Amino acid sequence: MLNNAEILSHIANRQKNFSLSRELYCDPGVLQADLENIWYKEWLFAVPACELPKTGNYATLQVGAYPILVIRGGDGKVRAFHNVCRHRGQRLCSKPNGSAAKLVCPYHQWTYELDGKLLYARDMGDDFEPSKFGLKAVHCVDISGMIFICLAQVPPAIGDMAKQLMTYLAPSGLTDAKVAYSSTIVENGNWKLVFENNRECYHCGGSHPSLCRTYSDNPAMTAMEGPDSASPDILDHWKRCEAAGLPSRFVNHPKMEWRLARIPLLNNAESYTLSTKAAVSKRMGQMPFNDAGSLLFFHYPNTWNHFLADHAIVFRILPISPTETQVTTNWLVHKDAVEGVDYDIETLTRVWLNTNDEDRLVVEENQKGILSPAYEPGPYSMIQEEGVVQFVDWYCDKMTERLSPAPAMAAE
Template sequence: MITAHSTAELIAARKPGFSLPRDLYCSQQAYQDDLEQIWYREWLFALPSCEIPSTGNLVTLNVGQYPVIVVRGADGRIRAFHNVCRHRGQRLCPKTNGTGPKLVCPYHQWTYDLDGKLLYARDMGEGFDPAKFGLKPVHCVDLGGMVFICLAQIPPAINELAQNLMTYLTPSGLADSKVAFSSTIIEKGNWKLVMENNRECYHCGGSHPSLCRTYSEDPEMTVMEGPHSASDIILEHWDRCDAARLPSRFVSAPDLQWRMARVPLMDHQESFTMSGKAAVARRMGTIPWNDAGSLMFYHFPTSWNHLLPDHAILFRILPISPTETEVTTKWLVHKDAEEGKDYDLAKLTEVWLATNDEDRQVVEENQAGILSPAYEPGPYSPRQEMGVLHLIDWYCGVMSSRLALQTAAE
């Protein structure tokens, strides 16, 4: 068992270019530090806004110890609240989703408006002021069809991400889409291992036969240093997109917490399908060609995404324990696309359902090896695993600075 200060010590002792020490992937203390310093303080992708299109639609999720409810109000605005009744703490909504004109606690029927105001509390006596017992809000923003939440009292700045993400997402038409399918799996691995695995394709050739039909495992197809620094194939693709006024060039946060760029699929293929052809006949948004590739957007610590001309695939991870992570995937299509007419659900989902399960196996075997006392950090490939280096450098930088401030305050 490591101490509260050991997390910072382990990070400080980490050898640059190497994976993390064992306890940072499996100890309860490091997991709690991750929650308090990152998950409870950063903006987190929660859901696509199209999942709650109508008044009273709601979705729930758990961020560490915090149950959260996200709901669309009568004014059309999406809000988030702590999913805890202000009476005696009952969860307002135990289900993952639902719909209702009000938020009603199932325990004693305290009733809240969709904006969080307490409307009804029976027999509370004289002097009871409902205005003092509204739901506790959680910061919430809708950025071009992707809803983000933040549990911190004062959230970090989001202006730069908001401006870029809304610009890049607009052609994909997320606001005019619907969820065609949703999958949630539990991976028996630390959240950092889940994200590390996503940030490289070093493993793709040996693990993802379906995905590698359309997605290149060549690191030159994903390693970019700026809007004019990438492989010749990508630069040519960006020039083509520029001519069509389709935002595509690489843009990122200074610390690479988030980045986005539109990347072509192999051989002008159209979508992540076994055939390489579009999975949905009714194209999303205003993207002008079927072979426009994938707008890839990731955001640490919680999300990576692929937005294609015919559909979008949004991924969200949430930590459950030191060695368990929830991975939720949502396939979005045009809101008027009809299953059986415009798309076949099996063809739409088969590549990433298989890929997710393959990644689950990889992550779980990775975690099983790290749990061994024989594990010691190994070097990352500077060519194949640059994305993993970005993640780990971001993680170590954020944790070091915040743990140092916490120690100083103590």
Template sequence: MSDAAEIRAQLAARQKNHALPRSLYCDEAVFQADLAHVFAREWLFAVPACQLVKAGDYATLQIGAYPVIVVRGADGMIRAFHNVCRHRGQRLCAKSTGSTPKLVCPYHQWTYDLDGKLLWAKDMQEDFDPRAHGLKKVHCVDIGGMVFICLADVPPPIADLAGALGRYLAPSGLKEARVAHVSTIIEKGNWKLVLENNRECYHCGGAHPSLCRTYSDNPRMTAMDGPDAASPDILAHWQRCEAAGLPSRFVNHPDMQWRLARIPLLNNADSYTMSTKPAVRGKRMGTIPFNDAGSLLFFHYPNTWNHFLADHAIVFRVLPVSATETEVTTTWLVPGDAVEGVDYDLKELTEVWLATNDEDRQVVEENQVGIRSPAYVPGPYSLVQEEGVIQFVDWYCNTLGARLGPDPALAAE
């Protein structure tokens, strides 16, 4: 597949409520189109704000060809920049995380303030203007303790998401939380397969024995059509939680790019642990009023899904590496005053999702191997079990198709 016309043809040819054609999961040209028209133009979850505790704390990420740095400034603001020196293009920070009083290029020591201003460049000519050579900014916003960035010159609107997410996250107190553990793995599968796998629990009973102790694989658990339309157990959970001040009812973007809803855990469990009891003992996130508040589920296409529980939170970031490789970073957050070894055991806190992530990795990788076969033919989705997958695939195809633009041959007719 070599050009936009062929990709448009593949998108147009897909069968409704079926998996995508082989090339859309494997082809390099499609991967480059995904980077250019999806990942470079959407708001992406970067890091939890509490990962950047003090001035100079930074995190880096790679979005296609773009290295980006997210850093907390001396004024407490979190900003994002292209991680590229304005001199000769050297990457400023190579480590995934760190802390520095100034951003100093390791090549020729051009030095930038944490707000991106160029402070020092050795032996430049008299007419050199440092103000014209500050770091290039990347759009950055902190919503309730989740930092999102956008590479586009003009980012898409984010006010609706900011309003809903900020309100729903407020009781979890993410800005006062702290990072307990970070895990990054590479899944040898296309990023869309990673997202599709997350959007259904059709596979959970067979693949996730640890998670299924506490998370129901009943599709009715997450089949919601509005703030008053869900299974009776979820409606009852919403009423109880909202009476205690926890926003809980289903809310979503019109095209399902994002969704928020709080669900009860299975069998009155308190947390995603093997014991079903809280992993963090005697402490709760923010102002969560009771242990069995369930999990606030939040996803935002194209790169994040999240679980916010009473005792801890788990945030996920997905970044494409190649047409058949995806980086998945999972971060566990606990109350800011929780002490490892005293208030929680790290193994107990992380073991369910470490196991689940590895199980999902295996599923995605085998899925990719099968799709690469010339014998692969897209199969039908279950309208009962894979509603979330259908929503994601529709969002992806509509988004990419609109940004590739109309077929010039058709437009000329």
């Protein structure tokens, strides 16, 4: 296992615009450092808020060593807690999702209110103070129907992203959506390989025949130098969408930690379907027309998303081990859309179920190759893989910043 100094050495010695060293993709010590310095400190996408439509609806997720519970309270607010009883540490909820009037520990029945307050603990004595044993809270924000959590004691600022995300997502009406279908798979690859694969479409033509019916693999579609630098056809699409009230131009974090942009689909396609037509007859929110393209949103380290006129697809990744990553995909539709009338699951999900499985295969084969002692970092294409370079640079900068020893104080 690499220690922090060795990890810093690997990062410092990497060649610019080349892939990372073998150890950074497979070493257990690196994963632990990733967890401690990125996953336990950054904002993470947890669930779409519409997955928890009613009081007591909950979802669970595992972030490294931390089991997390996200639940909607009686006041309508979504909160997150460490999914650990304050008595002897039993997990409160073991299912991926469910509903509860109260949170009752299955071990000794300690009972908590949905806001985390301890309500009942049998035979604990007269000097026991329930107010000191509420559930431990996790930072949690609902940004236009997307729930983000942060395990850090002091979370990083999220206001700029939240402001832009609220503006761009408003027409999609995620607060009036529902989960039509959910898929969770495990990719046998390092989490960084999973995210790298998402940040380029260099591989799309050879790997994603279903997706390429509607999604362009032209890197110019998503590699803009500024809000007005797009090709004329993209600028025309933006102007048409903006005239209809759809924010569209590229906005991003200075270091590309997140980005929003609306892109047209190929040949006036309406949705990610094999027919290229809308999968859902009832449009999302206030979307004005079917061929609005896809609003793309990613946020390091764990989410990328597509918001279309007829539905939305939200993705979440979570590391399991140095060479395993959980990928969860939710398809969202208008809450009043009726399955079998307004949409069918096969049409809605086929393209991205195919794409996810195809991505799983390329990531797993990528990981197998990297595990070979013969592997050495190779050059990225600055034409096709700029998004990968941005992600890898962000990762290396974050790890360098957080692993580097603090400078010694000068003696007075």
